[in-house]
Amino acid sequence: MIYEGYIKVLYIDMTTGKIKIENRKDLCEYLGGVGVATKLLEETIRPDLDPLDENQPIVFAIGAASSIFPVITKTVAMFRSPLTGELGESYAGGRMALTMFLAGYDAMVIQGKAKKPSYLAITRNNVGFKDARAFWGMSSDEVGRVIRDREPGGGKRSIIRIGPAGENMVHYASVCVDTYRHFGRLGLGAVFGSKNLKAISIVGDRNLPIKNFKEYFKVYQDIYKKVTDTEIMAKYHDAGTPINIEPLNAAGGLPTKNLKQNVFEHGDKISGETFANQNLVRKMACTGCPVGCIHIGQFRREFDKGHEYEAVSVGYDYELIFALGSFLGIKTSDEVLQLIEPVEHLGMDAMSTGVVLGWATEAFAKKLITEEQTLVPLSFGNTANYIKAIEYIAAKKNEFYTALSEGVEKASDIYGGKDFAMAFSKNEMAGYHTGYGMILGSTVGARHSHLCNGGYSVDQSMKEFNKEKLVDAIFAEEKERCMLNSLVICLFARKVYDRTTILAALNSIGNNLTDEDLTAIGERIYKAKLRIKKALGYDQMSVRLPKRLFETPSYNGQLNEDTAYELIAMYNQKIEEFMAK
Amino acid sequence: MRIQISVTSWFKRFTDGIAEMEIEVSDGAAAVEAVLKTGIPLKEIGFVTVNDMKVDMDHLLHEGDRLRAYPTIIGG
Incomplete structure (x- = not known):
């Protein structure tokens, strides 16, 4: 407090x-x-x-x-x-x-x-x-x-x-x-x-005056200026994260049709620019954020015969467009929004929902599952049937949809198709088929998310692939984000909140910490997370990577399965040394 | 020699709103030289393609090449 x-x-x-x-x-x-x-x-x-x-x-x-x-x-x-x-x-x-x-x-x-x-x-x-x-x-x-x-x-x-x-x-x-x-x-x-x-x-309705207002306001203004007057955050407000569609598609890093493809032939129809031109109606911000990265898109829906229409507004960003767009072969921005809407109202994670449905579509095509189980034929690009399938998952309509409601790992345990069940340690993949950084980062990340350590970003910035440097970068970022998330900074602003800025902010409100303190806090938190994971039975060396990751080329070209497992073993060694310290 | 350059929507803020342009570069110029001429800060560039192939910034250009500049991938 x-x-x-x-x-x-x-x-x-x-x-x-x-x-x-x-x-x-x-x-x-x-x-x-x-x-x-x-x-x-x-x-x-x-x-x-x-x-x-x-x-x-x-x-x-x-x-x-x-x-x-x-x-x-x-x-x-x-x-x-x-x-x-x-x-x-x-x-x-x-x-x-x-x-x-x-x-x-x-x-x-x-x-x-x-x-x-x-x-x-x-x-x-x-x-x-x-x-x-x-x-x-x-x-x-x-x-x-x-x-x-x-x-x-x-x-x-x-x-x-x-x-x-x-x-x-x-x-x-x-x-x-x-x-x-x-x-x-x-x-x-x-x-x-x-x-x-x-x-x-x-x-929350109490009033809490700042004690050293002069110092605080100076720091506040410096941060505000960085956030609003520089290009650092402008992209997030402009077209937002959906601008990722175009570069990822051009570089072969956009997971498409359950990652059977790394390029989507209709990528331009669901790009950030397309959403901005055809659907964007409003931008919003979280309280206390001057950026406003929340993009609201609108589509038209006929609710009755006789040209009776309603305008439906839903939030969208890159991950939703990937999971309920390219990953399912959805060809238009309107249809992506049509899929986001039931996911939002029923209350499910859009990324897991899309990835689970991608697996189900391929499993259906490969006849691992039948229409008796899926109730509607699933095929890439079929928005109407995906909407029904989303409703069936939420309702656990039958045995098959109950399995789907437990994630792609569980569903593939029962019905097969492990090689194309796109999850990292049971958490469905994010929309970056960028290379070893993404695979390693998602696998070893404390919660198996791309957000644990930004592996996709390492893939993008690393000029020449080097195993040791990659493992070191992921490890360092994982610890640093433990510290950043102890402040619960929006990670979009992580380049604004460098160590100097964080210390200035904390010091101005009477929390006198040093750079060394921040390092120690990050390490303390990471160790606590690893203790919890161990207590819950997690074993990093027994993880399974879907073979599809190594069949479909990535942003950084073809990837090798043995190399990925070697990187996981290297990271595991690093963790053991870290915990023994 | 002359080459064609196109940029994504985000970069138009650096190019006076222009999405496609033809520019003159020295013979044997690398991609980075062409990008610099557009006014887009290099730190904003994620990668470039030349004739639809992803290439490094030191890739050597040829007359009539089509270069497209892409922004860095953003996210949390």
Whole structure:
């Protein structure tokens, strides 16, 4: 907590309806954010129980400078992932970090299970356990609207909620945050569902004057200027991350049709420029961010005969266009938005959904599965049938869709097709077939995400492939991001927040840390994550890489399977030495 | 010699809104020389293609080549 020597943790027990608040001085050495959340997860996680057991915790945390400086806008959630069975870590923007900060909580730990569907109404002075039976079955959009009408605090409130997929415990169900933002990956929505927890409303309304305002404002202005007056962040606001489609497609790094191809013949129809010209209607920002990278696109839908149309708005970015676009062979920007919409309303991770459907499409073509199982014929480019399949996954319509709802690893365990089940340690791939950096980074990353260490970025910047340098770069970035995420900086702004800037920001609000402290914090957090992973039974040396990665050329050309496994072994060695220190 | 250059939408902010241009470079010039003439800062360049093939910036150009410049891949 700013200006206090402790981390304020709100513990909520859904079973008993009791809460407690602890001011934890011992957590300060983890700084905040992912550091504090990791430590709280380590204290409360139950390796002996299923990820969806009611006794498993959900941890939320904000950082030591959350909402006080530009682009420090995110909240971290940690949990045991039902998708991978191990470390679950996910980030979301919106208003949640600001409201937690102004409600006076650095972290929240939610355990137990409500007797009936419920939602939590959290304020500075109270936690309300409220009946959500009438909301059960509502889309994430509808329930957000209803709670907005029922709960006070508009303008100082964040509402996070699940859709039907979370209620049905789809293993990659998401949690929607204030519309258009999500805890997307690794199935936090299912953990909500396992607790009968439909939503959380947080109202933050305290006033917190800055003590040394002159110094603070100087640092604030410097950061604001870097964010707004330079090109560093401009791309994110302009056409946004969808500009990646064109270079990745030109260089052969765009996963297409379940990565049977690395180039999409209709790439220009779903490019960032196409979305900007044909669909973009609005840009939005998380609270406290002057960039505004949230792109809202619109498509027209006929809802009745006689030329009755409605305009439907959905958020889009690169990963969604990859997963529900090129990966499924979808040929137009309108159709990509048509697929994003049910994924959003049902409350699922778009990346996992797209990758799972890519596998199912190929498995169907190879006759590993039949139409009796898929209920509709799946083929690349068939938007209408994919919409039905998305609904079937969320509803766990039959045995086959129940398997799909548990991820591509599980589905391929049952039906075969492992070689083209595109996941890294059970987490469905991200949209970068860029080379060994991406493969290594996603495999060894603490949560098996491209966001753990930016492997795709290393692939792009490394002039000549060198195994040792690649392993060192991924290892260094993984540790550095542990530190960055203890502040919960939006990673889009990581080039703005270099070490000097971070120290200036923290020092201006009375948190006098050194460069060495930041290094130590990053290492402390990474070690804690690795301890959790080990306790959950994760063994890096037993991971399986889908052969498709080595059949389809990448951004950096053809990749070799033996080299990839060698890199994983090298990294594993590095980890063992790191943990022994 | 003269070569054709095209840039993606993002780069038009550096080229006065022009997406395609023909420029004069010295005989035996490398791709980097042509890119510099467009006004696009080199740090913004992810890679270039020449005649639809991804090449290094020291790739030597020939009369009539078509060079296209792409931005760096962005994300978290």
